[in-house]
Each structure stands twice: as structure tokens, then as C-alpha cells.
Amino acid sequence: MYAGQSVTLKMADSGIAELILDANGASVNVLNAHLQDELGQALAALGTRADVRGLLIYSAKPAFVLGADITEFTELFGMQAADISRWAGKVHGLFNTIEKLPYPTVAAVNGMALGGGLELSLAADFRVADKAAKLGLPEVTLGICPGWGGTVRLSRLVGAEAALGWMLSGKPVKAAQALTQGGLDAAVEADQLLDTARTLLKEAMAGERDYLANRLRKQAALDNNAATAAAMESLKQTLGKGLDVRYPAAPAILATVTSAMTEDFHKALAMEAKTFGELASGVEAKNLVGLFLNDQYLKRETKRWAKQAHPVAKAAVLGAGIMGGGIGYQAALNGTPMLMKDINQEALDLGMSHAGSILDRSISKGRMTEAGKEKVLSGIHPTLTYEGFTEVDYVVEAVVERLDVKRSVLAEVEHKVPDSAIVATNTSTISIDLLAEHLQRPDKFCGMHFFNPVHAMQLVEVIRGSQTSDETVATTVAFAAAMGKTPIVVNDCPGFLVNRVLFPYFNGFNRLVMDGVDFERIDQVMEQFGWPMGPAYLADVIGLDTMVHADKVLEDGFPERMGHDDRPIIESLLEQDALGQKNGVGFYEYGTDEHGKRYKRRSEKVAAILEQRVTRSTEITDAEIVERMMIPMCLETARCLEEHIVASATEADMGLILGLGFPRFRGGALRYIDNLGANLFAAQADAHAECGPLYCLTDDMRAMAESGKTFY
Template sequence: MYAGQSVSVVLTEQGIAELVLDTSDAAVNVLNAHLQDELGQALAALGTSDQVRGLLISSAKAAFVLGADITEFTALFDHDAAEIARWAGKVHGLYNAIENLPYPTLSLVNGMALGGGMELALATDFRVADSDAKLGLPEVTLGICPGWGGTVRLSRLIGAEAALGWMMSGKPNKASVALEQGAVDAVVPVDELKAKGRELLLAAINGEQDYLARRQAKQAALPAGDETAAAMAALRTTLGKGLDPRYPAAGAILETVTTAMTEPFDKALALEARCFGQLASGSVAHSLVGLFLNDQFLKKKTRNWAKQGQPVTQAAVLGAGIMGGGIAYQSALNGTPIRMKDITQQALDLGMATASSILDRSISKGKMTEAGKEAVLANITPQLSYEGFVDTGYVVEAVVERIDVKKSVLAETEQKVADTAILASNTSTISIDLLAAALQRPDQFCGMHFFNPVHAMQLVEVIRGSQTSDATVATTVAYAAAMGKTPIVVHDCPGFLVNRVLFPYFNGFNRLLMDGVDFERIDQVMEEFGWPMGPAYLADVIGLDTMVHADKVLEDGFPERMSHDDRPIIETLLAGGALGQKNGVGFYEYGKDEHGKRYKRRSAQVSAILEDRVSRVMEVTDAEIIERMMIPMCMETVRCLEEGIVDSAVEGDMGLILGLGFPRFRGGALRYIDSMGAAAFAEKVRAHAECGPLYRLTPGMEERAATGKRFY
């Protein structure tokens, strides 16, 4: 009946038109513009035949449909809200055409039906899913709402409260949950999917199932009145609690669904399209869609590197502290056996305890069994000697952050491993080239910087020294990916990417402190900006000793920019014995009250230091606090890109997102600059020039400001 590149339709002897989705040149089905066009053509072909008695929609891929083609969103979202809403309305027309066919329709959901794919399935009268299928409407994670009828059809099919649970969380649901709630009509093993679908569709064709009644129920509004109004108001109150206004999609979905429940079907669709347009044209959606595409870019780059590398079948970690234990856990959890070496049994016990405690937390959450824990721990071999290192292909050094100790340990280890083994240092600041000077095979050495806590932080910086080979980088990237991490390759410099960018931010923090701005106010302003914690709290979490050490490395590496006009307050705190959360005293004091409840309160020690050292008090607005904190970080990220420390804006921004917790809804430092425009950003930088060299534009940034050139 119809044969396109991505859609085909054949008519069976029973009068069932079988429409198969098979996106050309792709491993999965996505509802891109081409597939939508072909779907429309297929429906037109169906309309010319009087032999069709029913429509069966299925997928030739391992999954039904994974949603819209998000790569098409970038250009679409540059239009205004009204134009984007009109675009959504066109797809409404396509799905309405399926829903209004003069015979029953059914979707076979295999694998996954997400976003626009789920909405396509909702447009048919019946849905049969395989028992392993996942179904969902994840649009909220992109800062938008379902835009192809999902807010209307699902809420009328399973009720507003259940549907809002799908849409406001964005999490996919198991087929069994979808069946229980009424989103699908049957769940069967995958090998029975087609037979069950045909059986149900034939029953509808033969009048045994009233498909028109189901269609009408799916389109019917709730009766208007006090009872419905009260129910919708209750949902808005209950589900609206705790929503973050910086991520407006969830609240907009809640408002749209509860408002539309009493509206006629066509008006409800119009409300959805309007909501979609308003969200899609906003900065949050731009940032979150950008992050999705950035993540896909990184995954592709990781795959390309990994193809060139060798799989790591036996690893080792030197140093069994918190970091070493975390690295050992991560490797063992993901199936790569690892030796954990230290010089004391006490350290080995701490490393094993670190891994064990992480596993115990997973057990308490129902994510791990005792047997699973034992299997992971069995993959870790704690040892005091180099026994077995000759058969170990990859060794991560994670000893104390001192260049002399690291060089000594690395040089010694190089003599204990095979000539083909790769050595890596989990250093956070020390130059890879300086460490490589102690080695005979510097081409087989790189940095592999994990972030603390290792099990929770997604980023691994793979630091390439001037002599590091492509093969070493490739194998390191492959190992990091096998450990479930996101590797980003950066070139060697003091602080690499993440710490090099972070400490100008703290430099700005110290300048504000010395200008008399209270640290609790700075924390509050930066948390409202979107950071998970303000700079004072973050310094306490990192540890003031670690902060001071890293700050000195950056100051020595970039003295022209990162030196201090005033001795950092953090140094004074450290000199007084404060370590932050490590010993319960930093900018804040940490402990438990008489009832055992944890507290965090202003430190008396820091108050005394500030009173003694701060002699000036400047009037600074909240906006100026943000500018003075963010400009140094943003400009240092620009420098890292211009100097080739990172290869792309994507890697610069994703390093900050994954390694520092940069506000996701702002998309990273470079996208943040793009969002306000290069010229506007440059004007803010110039306005703070008196704050020092960190508040200076590079020639490249001056050019961007003059020409309006974007990073994306």
C-alpha cells in the first residue's frame, strides 16, 4: 500500500493494514520531520482504500519509538512561542488523523515508547506492550511538556493524577505499571506481541471490542463544576509543593493538565500546544536540550576513542584511602577486577571499608543484595606488595597529593609492571608532564582524575601530557567508560579544566569577603543562582587544606591572574586549625545537637577572622555578587577553550556540569555567556575591571562581543 524509506504499509488478507516504522540509517526510530512526512503519506494511502478494516502500528527496530528527533529542536526552539505552538499543532493534526480513522487501530509497543513515540501509541485505540517494555513521557527533563497530545490523551485515559506522575517525573514506567494504570491493554512476552496485537485488533474489527467507546472516553472532558474544580485545585496544591521555579516545565505541565481536564478535546490540545511553545522558547529548554545534545556528543566521542583502545581486564590502584577505595569500588562494581595496594594494613582496611559502606547503602535502598555485595568485594584484592602487578595492564596512582611522593611511587611501580602497562595519576592539580619526568615510558602515562565521592561523581578528567600517546588516551577513556563514568579528554595545565576554572570563582569569593560582603549572603545568592551549595559551604565540603593546596598550585601556575591582593580567608582559617567538614569547623560549624539532629551553623572562628581582617564595607547588590563570582569562572573557561585545553565548548561546559554541579538549567559557562549575548557579557566584564586580571576579556572574547559570535 505504501513504501517509504522509514514507513511502510502492507495489507493482510484479514484486512489489517500493518504499518511498520523503520527509520532509515538509524539504529532506533525517532519521529524526525522525514518520518512524520512519510507517516502522513502512509495515512493518505490508507484513506484511498476501502479494503482496510483495521490498522496495526509496529516497529522493525529493537524499540518502538524513542521520541522526537531532538537534534531538530535547536533550530525549532529559536522561533517564538506562537510559531513553535503552530508546529506542535501540525503534529496534533497527524495524530488526530490516526485517532479518527473509520476502523480500530492498535500499537505494538516493543522495547521503549518514549515522548512522541508514547504519544503516537496513545493516538491508537489499543496498545499491547511486551513484558520488558518501558513507556514514558520524559519531556520535562528537557524543560518542555509533551507536545503531541500526551498531556491530554494520557490524563483522560488513566486520570490526571496518575498521568501527572508520568509527566512531572519524566521517568519511564514498566509495562506492568502501565497495564495496572490502564495506559496499555495487554502485556505479553515479546515473542507473543504480534499475535496478541492481531487477536485484539480482530476482536475490535469483529465488534467484540467497542473501539469507538474507548476512543470517546479517551477524548472526553471531565464535567465542569465545583467537585472537579476542587479536585484539580487539590492536585495543584499537592503536586506543586517543592517544585523548583528555576525549572518551570513541571509546574507548567501541572497547570496545563489540571486546566484542560474540563475543556473540549480540541481546546485541550490547543492549551498543550501553547504550553509547549512557551516552554520551548525559553532559556531553560534551550539549556537542557543543549545538555542532552552535549551528552550525545560526548558519548559518540567516547565510543570513537574506545574503539582505538584496549579493554582493561585487570587493574590496580595505588593508595587505599577514600579516593583509592572509591576507585576500587567503581572498577569492581562494573566488572573489572582490581588490586588495591598500600603500605599499611590500616589503609587497606579503610579502602575496603569505603567500598563496603557504599555497597551497604545500595543494599539499604534495595539496589543491591548481600550476594551482590560479596561478588563486588571479591573483585577487590587488598595487598601490601606488588604481587601480581606484572599481569596488571592498568594502574591508577591515588596517593597523597604531593609531587615528590607521586613521582617516587610512579617510578617504583613502573619497574613492577609489564612494558605494555599504562600508568595514570589521580592527581587533581599536579602537572602530568612534571610527573612524567620520573618515568621511562612517559607515552604510557596520563592523568585520570576522579572526583570525590568517586561513586557519585560522573566525570573523569583524562589528562593528556605532552608525551602521552593516542593509545594511552584511548585505553584510559575505554576504562573510564567501562567503569560507568563520563570521560572528558583535557590537555595538561595547572588545575587541568575543572580546578583551573573553579579557583578563579573562589578568587572572586575572597575579593567579596574582603569587601565586607558576608559569606552567608554570598552562599544564599549563589544557591539561588542555581549552585547546589554556595562557595563557603563548598569550601568546607572539599576541605580547607585541600582548597589551600590547590589554590597555591593555581597561583603558581597562573600568577598574572590568580595571585591574591589579600591573603585568602581560607588560609587564615586553615592556620587556625579549621579543616571544614573534616573536623567540623570551617566557615560553618558542623555537629549534632542534644537530640542527635545534625546542624550547620555560622562558625564563631570565621566571624572573628572577618572582624579582624576586613576593614572595608562595600554596598554590593545580589546581581553584582553573581557577576563578581561568575565572570572569573566564565572567562577562565573561555581561556581553556581558546588555549586548546579542551577541544570544544561542549567539553568545557560538560566538565563544569558533571564535575562542579554548574546549574544545569543554565547549561554551562559558555552557554551561559551565549544566553545573555557576548556583547552584554563583555559589558559586565568591563564594568568590573577594577577587580583585577581575572576580570579581563581575551582578544577572542573581544571579537565575539564585536561580531555576536556564539559558542554554540
């Protein structure tokens, strides 16, 4: 009947036509423009046949359809909202054609049906899935709404509340839940999927199942009365709580679904298309789609490096405590046994206790069993000696952040492991080349910088020294990925990538405080900008002792830019034994009140220091606070790219997203410059030039502003 490169239509027995999705040369099906075109041709061919009495839709791949082709969104989202809405309307037409066929249709869903894939299955009258299948509408994570009928068909099929649960979370649901809620008609074992789907289709063809009633369920509006209005308003109030308006997709989905439930089916589809166009043309969607594509780029880079990697069957960490325990946990959780060595039994106990507490939290959330916990802990072997180190493939040094101590430990362990073993340092700031100076095998040495808390932070910086071999980098990248982390390769410099761009941000913060801007106001402004916490709170979380140490490393490394006109407030706090959350006193005081409720309040120590040290009082707007905080960070990120510390704008931005919590909807520092426009960013920097060298454009940035070029 029809044979394309992605879609095949053939006649089977009993008047059944089978529409098979099988993209040639691809491991999965995606609803790209090519597949959409072939689907249209197949449906046209189907319309010419009078002998068809039923249609079965299924995939020849391990999964049904994994949504739209996100790579096509970059060009599409550059269009006007109305044009994007019309694009969505064309796919509505395809799916409506399936839904209007004069005979029953069944979709057999295997593996996963996400986004447009689920929407395609919703166009069928019945859906059968294998029990292991997952179904979902993840569009909210890209800053958009389902655009091919998902907001309408699913909400009318399973009810607005259940459908919004799928759409607002973006998380796939298991087949069992979809069946219970009414999104599926059957869930069976994978080897029974097609037979069950064919049987169901034959029953519908024979009139034993009312396919028209099923079709009507997906199209029928709710009665437009006071009870419906009250129910929809209740949903808006309940589900709207906690939605972040800086991510407009979720509020828009909620508003569209609740408004459309009483509308005619085709008007509801038009409402969805309009919302899709408005969201897709917005900057947040462009940024979030950019992050998705960036993440795919990092995965490809990891695979490229992995081709040169040597396997790590057994590893070790030097230095226990919180960091060592976190690294040990992460390795053991993902199947790599790890020795955890320290010279202090208390540190070993703390490391094991920390790993256990992470596992206990997983158990409390239903993600882990007691047996699973014991298995993970059995993969961490605490030791006070080097016994067993002759068998390790990889060692991560995670001792105190002091050059002399690290040099001593690294030189010692190098003689305890096989010549083939890689030794890495978890330093956050100290130069890899400095640490390698007294090593016998500097080619097998690199940085492997985990972020704290290890189990929660996705990024690992893989730092290449001047003598580090490609094989060492490749093995470290592969090992980090095997531990469930996202590695980014950077070249050696003070602070590497993440800390190097973080401390100009803190430098900007200190200048604002010394100009008389209240630190709590700065925190509030930057949290409103999108940061998970403001700079003062972040400093307390990191630890003021750690902050002062890292700040001095950066100041020594880049004295012209990162020196301070005014001595940092963090140094004054540290002199008074204020460590931040480590001892409950920093910019804020932390504790528990008489009712057992945790509190965070302005500390008396910082109030006294500010009263003594701050002599200036500057009138400044919230927008100017954002500029003075963000310009140093963004410019330093651009310098890291110019100096080849990081290989691409993609890796630079993803480092900030994953390592610092840079606001995702803003896309990263370099995409933030692109969104502002390099000319406007340059004008902002020039307006604050009196703040010092951190606010001075590089020659490349000046040229970019003049030419209109972008990072992406």
C-alpha cells in the first residue's frame, strides 16, 4: 500500500491495515518532518482503499515514538507565534485524519511513547501497551506545552486533574498507572503486545467494542455550568501553588487545559496550538531547548572520549569524611567497588555514615531497599592502610585543600598502585601542573573535581594538565559517566572553569555590599533573577573558610582582575570564627527554635562588621544589582572560552548550569549574553566600568558587540 523510509503501510488478514513506524538507519522513531510527511502519504494511500476495516499502528523499534525531533525546534522557534501555531495545526490535521477514519484504530505502544509519540497514540481509538512501557508528555521541561492534541485528548480521556499531573511534571508514567487512569485499554507482556492489539481491533471491527464511544470520550467537552467552572477553578488554585512563573510553560498548560475543557473539540485544539506558539516563540523555550541540545552534545562528547578509555574495575579514594564518603557512595552505587582510605578512623566512620545516610533517605522515599543499601555499602571498603591498592585502576585524592598535603599524599600513593593506574585529584582550585611537579607519571595524572554534595551535584570537572595524556582524560571521562555524572573536560588554570567564573560574581557581591547595598536585598534580587540562593546564602552553604581559601587562589592567579578594592566581608567574618552553615553563623544565623522549627536569620556578627566597615551609601536599582553581579561572571566565562580553558560555549554554559545552579530558563552565561544582545551587554559593562577590570570587555567581546555575532 505504501513504503517509505520511516513509515510502511501494508494489508494483513481480515481487512486489517498495519501502519508500521520504522525509521531507516535510526535506533528510535522520532516525529520529525520526514516522518510526518510519510505519515501523511500513508494516510492518503489508506484513504483510497475500500477493503480496509481496521488500522493497527505499531513500531518496529524497541520504543514506539520518542516525541518530536528537538533538533528541528531551533529554526522553528525563531518564527513568529502565529506561524508556529499554524505548524502545530498541520500535525493536528494528520492526527485528526486518523481519528476520523470510518473504522476502528488501535495503537500498540512498546517501550516508550513520549510527547508527540503519545499524542499519535491518543489519536487512535484504543491503546494497548506492554507492561514495561512508559508514557509521558515531557514538553514542560522544554518550556512548551503539548502541541499535537495532547492537552485536549488526554485531559478528556483521563480527566483534567490526572492529565495535568502528567503534563505539569513532565515525568513519564508507567503502563499500570496509565491503565488505571484510563489512558490505556490494556497492558500486557511485551511478547503478547501485537497479538492482543490485533485481537482488540478484531473485536472492535466485529462490533464487540464500541470504538465510536471511545472516540467520543476523547472529544467530548464538559458541560459549561457552575459546577464545572468551580472544579476547574479549584484545579487552578490547587495545582497552581508553587508553579514558578519564570518558567511560563506550566502555568500556561494549567490555564489552557482548564479553560478548554468546556470548549468544542476543534476550538480546544486551536487553543492548544495558540498556547504552543506563544510559548515556543518565547525566550525561555529557546533557552530550555538549547539546554536539551547542549545535554545531547555532552553525551556525544562523553561517548567520543569513551572510545579511548580503559575500564575501571576497582577504584580508591584517599580521604574519607563527607567528600570521600560521597565519592565512595557514588562509585559503589553504580557498580564500581571502592577502597576508602584515611589515616583517621573517625574520618572513615564519618564517610561510611554519610554514605549510609544518603541511602537511608532513598529508602524513606521508596527508591531503595534495605538489601540494596547493604549491597551498596558492601562495595565501599574503609581502610587505614594501602592494602589492596595494587589492584586498583583509578585513585581519587580528596584530602584537605592544601598544596603541601596533596603533593605528599599524591607522591606516596603513586608508588602504591600499578604503573597503569590513573591518579586524580579532587582539588577545587589548586593547579594540576603544580600538583604534578613531583610525580613520576604526570601523564597519568589529572583533576577530577566533584561538587559538594557529591550525590546531588551532576557535574564533574575533568581537568587536563599540560602533561596529562588523552588516555587519562578519556578514562576519567568514562569513569565519571559510569558513576552517573556528567563530565566536562577543561584545561588547567586557577579555579578551572566553575570556580574561576564564580568568584568574579562574589567579587561583584562584595563591591555592592561595600557600596552600602544590604546583602539580604542582594540575595532577594538574585533569587528573583533565578538563582536557587543568593550570594550571601550561597557563601554560607559553601563555607566561609572554603570561600576565603578559594578567593585567595583566584586573587593570586588573576591579581589584576580578581583583586579587591575593599577587603572581602567573608574574611572579616572568618576572623570572628563565622564559618557559615558549618557552625551556624555566617551572613545568617542557623538553628532550631523552641518549637523545633529551623530558622535562618541575619547574623549579629555580620551586622556589627557592616556597621564598622561600610561607609558608602549608594542608590541603586534592582536591575543595576543584577548587572553588577552578572557582568563579571559572564565576562569571565567568555574569557575561559577565548583562552581555550573550555572548548565550547555549550560546555561553558553547561558547567555553570550543572555546577553552580545557573538559572536553567536563562540558558547559561553565554546564552544570557546572546539573549541580551552583545551590544546591550557591552553597553551595560561600559556603564559599570568604574567597578574595575572585571567589568572591562575583552577585545573579542568588543568585536562581537560591534559585529552582532553570537555564541550560539
